[in-house]
Amino acid sequence: MEKATISIIGVPLDLGQSRRGVNMGPSAIRYAGAVARLEAIGHNVIDEGDILVDAVERIESSDVGLKNLNEVIKANTKLAEQVEAAVTDGKFPLVLGGDHSIAIGTLAGLKKGYNNLGVIWYDAHTDMNTAETSPSGNIHGMPLAVCIGLGHDSLVNLHSEGPKVKTENIVIIGARSVDPGERALIEEKGIKVYTMHEIDRYGMSYVMEDAIAYLQSREVDGVHLSLDLDGLDPLYTPGVGTPVPGGISYRESHLAMEMLEDSGIITSAEFVEVNPILDEKNKTADVAVGLMGSLFGEKLI
Incomplete structure (x- = not known):
């Protein structure tokens, strides 16, 4: 990756799901040395601080069945505005979560800057x-549906009307926990998914080569990486709210x-679902920062 000006935006939001603590994820990632790591590679890093998220008791929007809908909308609207401003200024937006519902705001903020955005969903x-x-009614299980235009109108039309990404421009990597409704939707929309079966059978090298070639064939003008730390096996990232055994290894993730x-296609990224309350000595945040190092060009030799 060429030396970039990286705009770090923290989103201490834990209202898109039901376990407290992931709001401390941005602080944990910073404490693990994210800024120093990226600066050591040679990038110019601007830490924009955290989006202000109202401290409220959990409520349920019983009329629509979505938990904390209004609070999620408020935080994501602020995030979308800040991400759009970063792209307009020529910066690389690096968003630190927070739960995965923040991808709604990130992708909404990216829409204006790209005509044909691609998305890699590492989860x-x-x-x-x-x-x-x-x-569950947890919005952190809905952001990718929202971004293709499916879901509550206030989420789908957040910051701008309509879908934020085309279904054919999405690649999901590492899936191993899929609800029946999601499975039906993936089949209906023809979304490209590499489950753990493909990773185990063909190897991460093949999967990433194929995924990169696929997005390039779509002639995308940018690619957003949305990386949920539960994409890795809980052995490496214990501090996540919804761990699923049998995941991607530490080394496979660095290779990815x-x-x-090396491909040069990534133009924005977010690292989400780090929960220090569930973690072991900030292990998960350390992994997140290590993966950032590899994504931004850190080399062993």
Whole structure:
């Protein structure tokens, strides 16, 4: 990756799901040395601080079945504005979560800057539920559906009207926990998914080469990486709210980031779902920062 001006935006939001603590994720990632790591590679890093998230008791929007809908909308609207400003200024937006519902704001903020944005969703989950299919009502399980135009109108039309990304420009990597409604939607929309089966059978090198070639064939003008730390096996990232055994290894994840860096296609990124309350000595945040290093061009030799 060429030396960039990286705009770090923290989003201490834990209202898109039901376990407290992920709001401390941005602080944990900073404490693990994110800024120093990126500066050591040679990038210019501007830490914009955290989006202000109102401290409220959890409520349920019983009329639509979505938990904390208004609070999620407020935080994501602020995030979208800040991401759009970063792109307009020629900066690389690097968003620190917070739960994965913040991807709604990130992708909304990116829409104006790209005509044909691609998305790599690195996650154990596909996050393609809607209010009708969600077993929980947790919005952090819905952001990818929202971004293709499915879900509550106030989420779909956040910051700008309509879908934020084309279904054919999405690649999901590492999926191993998929709800029935999500599975049906993925099949209906023809979204490209590499589950753990493909990673185990063909190897991460093949999967990333294929994913990168696929997005390039779509002639995307930028690619956003949305990386949920539960995409890795809980052995490496214990501090996540929805761990799923049998995930991507630490080394496979570094290889994936290194290959993305070599490809030069990544134009924005977010690292989400670090929960220090559930972590072991900030291990998960340390992994997040290590993966950032590989994504931004850190080399062993």
